[in-house]
Amino acid sequence: MPRSKPPTMSDVAKLAGVSPMTVSRALRPNASASESTRKKIREAADQLGYVLDSTAAGLSSRKTGFVAVTIPSINNANFANTIRGLNEGLQDSGLQVLLGFTDYNIKEEERLVEAFLRRRPEAIVVTGGVHTERCRRYLAASGVPVIEIWDLPSSPIEHSVGFSNVKAGRAMANYLVDKGYKNIGFIGGNTKQDARGSDRCEGFAEVLEERGLSTERLRISEEPVRNMAQGAAAMDYLIDKHPDTQAVMCASDLSAFGAMMSCQRRGLKVPEDIAIAGFGGYDISANAIPQITTLEAGDYQIGTETAKVILSQLADDNDETEERAPQRIKIATQLLERESTSPK
Amino acid sequence: MPRSKPPTMSDVAKLAGVSPMTVSRALRPNASASESTRKKIREAADQLGYVLDSTAAGLSSRKTGFVAVTIPSINNANFANTIRGLNEGLQDSGLQVLLGFTDYNIKEEERLVEAFLRRRPEAIVVTGGVHTERCRRYLAASGVPVIEIWDLPSSPIEHSVGFSNVKAGRAMANYLVDKGYKNIGFIGGNTKQDARGSDRCEGFAEVLEERGLSTERLRISEEPVRNMAQGAAAMDYLIDKHPDTQAVMCASDLSAFGAMMSCQRRGLKVPEDIAIAGFGGYDISANAIPQITTLEAGDYQIGTETAKVILSQLADDNDETEERAPQRIKIATQLLERESTSPK
DNA sequence: AATAACCCCGTTATCGCTAACACATTGAAG
DNA sequence: CTTCAATGTGTTAGCGATAACGGGGTTATT
Numbered sequence: 001m002p003r004s005k006p007p008t009m010s011d012v013a014k015l016a017g018v019s020p021m022t023v024s025r026a027l028r029p030n031a032s033a034s035e036s037t038r039k040k041i042r043e044a045a046d047q048l049g050y051v052l053d054s055t056a057a058g059l060s061s062r063k064t065g066f067v068a069v070t071i072p073s074i075n076n077a078n079f080a081n082t083i084r085g086l087n088e089g090l091q092d093s094g095l096q097v098l099l100g101f102t103d104y105n106i107k108e109e110e111r112l113v114e115a116f117l118r119r120r121p122e123a124i125v126v127t128g129g130v131h132t133e134r135c136r137r138y139l140a141a142s143g144v145p146v147i148e149i150w151d152l153p154s155s156p157i158e159h160s161v162g163f164s165n166v167k168a169g170r171a172m173a174n175y176l177v178d179k180g181y182k183n184i185g186f187i188g189g190n191t192k193q194d195a196r197g198s199d200r201c202e203g204f205a206e207v208l209e210e211r212g213l214s215t216e217r218l219r220i221s222e223e224p225v226r227n228m229a230q231g232a233a234a235m236d237y238l239i240d241k242h243p244d245t246q247a248v249m250c251a252s253d254l255s256a257f258g259a260m261m262s263c264q265r266r267g268l269k270v271p272e273d274i275a276i277a278g279f280g281g282y283d284i285s286a287n288a289i290p291q292i293t294t295l296e297a298g299d300y301q302i303g304t305e306t307a308k309v310i311l312s313q314l315a316d317d318n319d320e321t322e323e324r325a326p327q328r329i330k331i332a333t334q335l336l337e338r339e340s341t342s343p344k
Numbered sequence: 345m346p347r348s349k350p351p352t353m354s355d356v357a358k359l360a361g362v363s364p365m366t367v368s369r370a371l372r373p374n375a376s377a378s379e380s381t382r383k384k385i386r387e388a389a390d391q392l393g394y395v396l397d398s399t400a401a402g403l404s405s406r407k408t409g410f411v412a413v414t415i416p417s418i419n420n421a422n423f424a425n426t427i428r429g430l431n432e433g434l435q436d437s438g439l440q441v442l443l444g445f446t447d448y449n450i451k452e453e454e455r456l457v458e459a460f461l462r463r464r465p466e467a468i469v470v471t472g473g474v475h476t477e478r479c480r481r482y483l484a485a486s487g488v489p490v491i492e493i494w495d496l497p498s499s500p501i502e503h504s505v506g507f508s509n510v511k512a513g514r515a516m517a518n519y520l521v522d523k524g525y526k527n528i529g530f531i532g533g534n535t536k537q538d539a540r541g542s543d544r545c546e547g548f549a550e551v552l553e554e555r556g557l558s559t560e561r562l563r564i565s566e567e568p569v570r571n572m573a574q575g576a577a578a579m580d581y582l583i584d585k586h587p588d589t590q591a592v593m594c595a596s597d598l599s600a601f602g603a604m605m606s607c608q609r610r611g612l613k614v615p616e617d618i619a620i621a622g623f624g625g626y627d628i629s630a631n632a633i634p635q636i637t638t639l640e641a642g643d644y645q646i647g648t649e650t651a652k653v654i655l656s657q658l659a660d661d662n663d664e665t666e667e668r669a670p671q672r673i674k675i676a677t678q679l680l681e682r683e684s685t686s687p688k
Numbered sequence: 689a690a691t692a693a694c695c696c697c698g699t700t701a702t703c704g705c706t707a708a709c710a711c712a713t714t715g716a717a718g
Numbered sequence: 719c720t721t722c723a724a725t726g727t728g729t730t731a732g733c734g735a736t737a738a739c740g741g742g743g744t745t746a747t748t
Contacts, residue, residue, distance in 0.1 A: 006487060008704055019728050024706060032726060049485050054462040055402045056704035059733050064399060074427055080418040087445065096459065099443050101431065115440065118398040141393045143350055228631035254627070261633050283598070284628065287572035289605050352734055363698050368736060376696060400734035403703050 007048040016044040027052060058120070067095050067310060068116035069125040072104040072194065076226075078280050078299040079127065082149065085303020086125070093311055095122065102127070104194045104224065110135040117142060123310045129153025129160070130195045145313040145324070149302050151196060152328065159313070161306045161329040165196045168295055168333050169203025172249050172277055175293075175335055177211050181247035181275060184208060185217030187234040187259060188251030189224035197224075197251045200279065204249060217242050231255025232262040239266065245274060247341065253278035253285040256292050260340065275341040281334075290339030298331040305329045351392040360388040371396060402464070411439050411654060412460035413469040416448045416538065420570075422624050422643040423471065426493065429647020430469070437655055439466065446471070448538045448568065454479040461486055467654045473497025473504070474539045489657040489668070493646050495540060496672065503657070505650045505673040509540045512639055512677050513547030516593050516621055519637075519679055521555050525591035525619060528552060529561030531578040531603060532595030533568035541568075541595045544623065548593060561586050575599025576606040583610065589618060591685065597622035597629040600636050604684065619685040625678075634683030642675040649673045 013020040018037060025031035026041040033041075044050075058064040067090065071079040087097060098116060102109040110132045116124065123144050129151040131139070139146045139157050146158040153160060169186075176184050186204050188197045201218060208215050217238060225234050231250055235258070238245060250256035256278030260270050268274050270290055278285050281296030309327050357364040362381060369375035370385040377385075388394075402408040411434065415423040431441060442460060446453040454476045460468065467488050473495040475483070483490045483501050490502040497504060513530075520528050530548050532541045545563055552559045564578045575594055579602070582589060594600035600622030604614050612618050614634055622629050625640030653671050 010704080020704090021706075021729080022727060025727085032724095034726060037726085049481075051458070051461045051482075053403075053464060053704055055399055055408060055464055056733090057706070058399050059397075059403050059735085060704075060706040062706095062733070074418065074424040075421060077419060080424075083418055084445075101428075114395065117395045120397060120399055137393075138395075228627050232631065257628075258631055261631055264633055283572050284601075287576065287602055287605055289608055354734080364734090365699080365736075366697055369697080378696065381696085397734055400703090401736070403705085404734075404736040406703070406736095 007050045008053070009050070011048055012041060012045045012050050015048065016041045062120075064120045064122060065094055065096050066098045066119055066121040067123045067125065068098045068100070068113075068119065068121035070100045070102050070109055070112050070116075071127045072102050074101055077282050078297060079150075081299035082303040082306075085300040085305075086307050087303070089304045089307020090310070093307075095310070106130060106132050106135065106193055110138070113138050122314060123147065125149060125306055125310075127151075128195060129156065130193075131157075145310060147306055147309055149306055150297075151199075152330065156326065156328065159309050159327045159329075161302055161309060161327075161331065163297065163331045163333050164203075165199035166203035166206075168279070168297070169200035169205075169249075170207050171203075171333070171335055172200075172279070172295055173204040173207035174211075175337075176247045176249065176275070176277065176341065177207065177213065179247070179275070179341060182213060183217065183242065183244050183246045184213060185238050185242065185245050185248040186250075187225055187231060187238060187248055187255060188221070189226070190222055194224065200251065217245055217248075225251055225255050228254050228258030228261070231258030233258075235259035235262040239263075239268070239274075247275035247277070249277045249279070251279060253280045253282035253292060253294050256294070256340075257284050257288055260288065260290075260292065271340050271342060277341055281336065285336075285338065288340075293338040293341040294336050296334040296336055298333060302331050305331065351394045352397070353394075355392055356385060356389045356394050359392065360385045406464075408464045408466060409438055409440050410442045410463055410465040411467045411469065412442045412444070412457075412463065412465035414444045414446050414453055414456050414460075415471045416446050418445055421626050422641060423494075425643040426647040426650075429644040429649075430651050431647070433648045433651020434654070437651075439654070450474060450476050450479065450537055454482070457482050466658060467491065469493060469650055469654075471495075472539060473500065474537075475501075489654060491650055491653055493650055494641075495543075496674065500670065500672065503653050503671045503673075505646055505653060505671075505675065507641065507675045507677050508547075509543035510547035510550075512623070512641070513544035513549075513593075514551050515547075515677070515679055516544075516623070516639055517548040517551035519681075520591045520593065520619070520621065520685065521551065521557065523591070523619070523685060526557060527561065527586065527588050527590045528557060529564070529582050529586065529589050529592040530594075531564055531569055531575060531582065531592055531599055533570070534563050534566055538568065544595065561589055561592075569595055569599050572598050572602030572605070575602030577602075579603035579606040583607075583612070583618075591619035591621070593621045593623070595623060597624045597626035597636060597638050600638070600684075601628050601632055604632065604634075604636065615684050615686060621685055625680065629680075629682065632684075637682040637685040638680050640678040640680055642677060646675050649675065 009020045009023045013023045023041050026033040026038040100112040113135050125147045127150050129148050148156055148160045149162050151162045152164050186201050188201050205215050205218055221234050250259055256276050260276050263270055270276050277293040279295050281294050285292035285294040353364045353367045357367045367385050370377040370382040444456040457479050469491045471494050473492050492500055492504045493506050495506045496508050530545050532545050549559050549562055564582050569578050594603055600620050604620050607614055614620050621637040623639050625638050629636035629638040
């Protein structure tokens with residue numbers, strides 16, 4: 001572990017017999033530099049083990065190459081897919097994702113956004129449309145493109161890429177009602193922090209009311225219901241309270257699976273005795289037995305579309321001619337009918 | 345979206361009637377500044393919407409506050425837990441994780457490490473002990489603490505936090521043989537890129553040989569076997585080829601679940617007809633019916649221990665008195681016996 | 689009362705790089 | 719044989735912050 005400080009561009013320049021500026025140019029793809037000096041410089045850099053300092057580069061050029069992104073949790077396949085899509089879409093741009101986790105907590109999001117802003121990202125992506133007042137101010141004043149994803153907020157900060165969670169809930173409710181189920185429940189958390197889940201529940205409830213069905217089987221838990229164990233516990237509670245329940249939508253496929261296992265343990269057959277639907281298009285919904293009906297959210301696509309928005313906004317910035325218009329990209333969701341809601 | 349460039353420390357200084365240096369001090373927790381000027385400065389900063397530029401701060405102080413971390417995939421609960429643990433352990437240190445994904449590809453890891461090195465992180469964490477030659481050089485010459493996790497490499501670059509995947513494979517094999525199973529298989533991928541999976545298989549095979557059992561049911565697929573569908577396909581293949589298979593270990597709990605579903609579809613009962621074990625201590629292994637025997641890898645703990653190593657190394661750096669000694673933290677794994685291998 | 693020991697805060701000099709401009713050289717166009 | 723554009727390279731001046739040093743004022747020490 002050599003304690004000597006790493007070589008700088010000047011060191012490389014000296015060794016190659018050119019000026020530092022020429023080194024800077026030679027190391028970039030687009031800049032003008034002759035092939036011969038470029039080769040000479042590359043060799044000198046290699047010899048010294050030189051690595052560009054993008055901290056200094058960023059300070060000078062006022063371009064850090066960062067895209068700051070917050071997601072609620074890393075333990076969530078949906079958000080993970082979004083990040084994969086975003087990385088994919090940003091791959092050749094030289095932009096690097098600076099990822100942070102809010103733990104489904106908008107106060108934590110605020111802290112994270114402030115920390116990210118210090119890094120002077122070139123664009124900021126946040127999950128969801130609900131933020132603290134201070135966080136909204138930070139974002140609005142950041143001076144860079146802001147994109148809210150996984151939702152289509154009624155009053156967006158700037159751009160948004162997502163879908164309506166209310167409509168998603170409505171879609172599933174309509175599907176279940178169309179199937180002929182009457183006593184329909186919803187398992188999810190009623191957290192003010194995470195609006196996406198409660199939006200889906202809201203849409204779900206709307207439809208039940210519109211179509212004259214009881215809404216007393218909704219929103220069972222005050223705690224978040226995200227994982228399998230929580231889904232199982234919520235299902236136990238629901239069935240104990242309403243043994244006549246015929247169909248249930250869960251806030252995620254994971255809780256749906258947990259709920260399904262809970263039914264199985266009680267000797268209830270899915271879908272014969274009770275139908276179960278999930279959300280998110282997780283792997284498990286396709287691989288469980290029975291396979292679980294779910295609503296695919298286009299998670300990966302949210303990432304790729306977000307990347308497109310970022311790139312186009314940053315390109316526009318160079319033009320500077322036309323005014324930036326806020327974009328609002330709607331991602332299509334898809335209801336995947338599977339065995340868990342299809343009486344054979 | 346104000347196009348005017350963001351305010352600098354000098355702007356705040358001017359407004360508060362002090363020098364920029366004083367602003368710098370006032371905005372830090374430890375530096376000396378009187379409470380009155382500190383308040384004045386905070387107000388001025390707030391009024392201007394000033395946010396510290398850590399790009400410039402990093403250049404000047406030679407401390408970026410970054411810890412660069414590479415993991416194979418974001419779609420993996422084990423690595424996700426490690427990151428959670430790492431974030432947790434780093435929370436109060438002011439250090440920020442710069443996360444990248446190698447996609448189980450050491451060439452991609454090399455690219456990522458080079459990109460990260462440009463950011464001048466204060467420590468580097470890489471998953472696994474197998475790297476390209478060039479990548480090893482980069483890491484060794486980085487001048488900052490390097491920590492390899494999720495493995496205990498025979499020739500570590502510097503520090504390591506993990507467990508022996510060979511021993512993990514051995515443990516599960518011994519358990520299954522002890523249980524009385526004879527025709528034992530292993531489902532996993534044979535990728536040279538990802539040594540962890542094949543290490544586990546290797547240890548597994550060692551034990552089978554040592555204890556006089558056939559090893560012809562090993563390493564079914566040349567492709568990686570990580571998800572449920574791949575596990576199911578591999579199980580189908582294995583049973584078709586060796587219908588007398590009595591027990592199988594899968595490279596992960598996800599493939600174990602897929603394999604189990606595959607058995608169920610064929611009418612094979614788990615564990616009565618065939619026993620299945622997984623790896624990783626995933627949620628699903630505790631929630632599936634039957635519950636799946638697994639080897640808990642201490643993923644979260646790997647993260648917290650890594651954080652400790654980083655913090656102690658950076659503290660040592662300040663002392664500068666004692667020589668840095670490479671640390672080698674061994675994380676305990678735990679075999680969780682569940683229904684999928686326990687004939688009732 | 690005098691010396692030392694702080695506590696605050698300002699000044700100066702970078703940190704490593706790149707934008708912007710200047711300048712020389714070359715080749716093509718008129 | 720100019721004139722002009724294109725190309726490659728050097729020079730200068732920061733980008734926005736902090737380290738290091740120093741000096742004035744206040745409080746402790748003997």
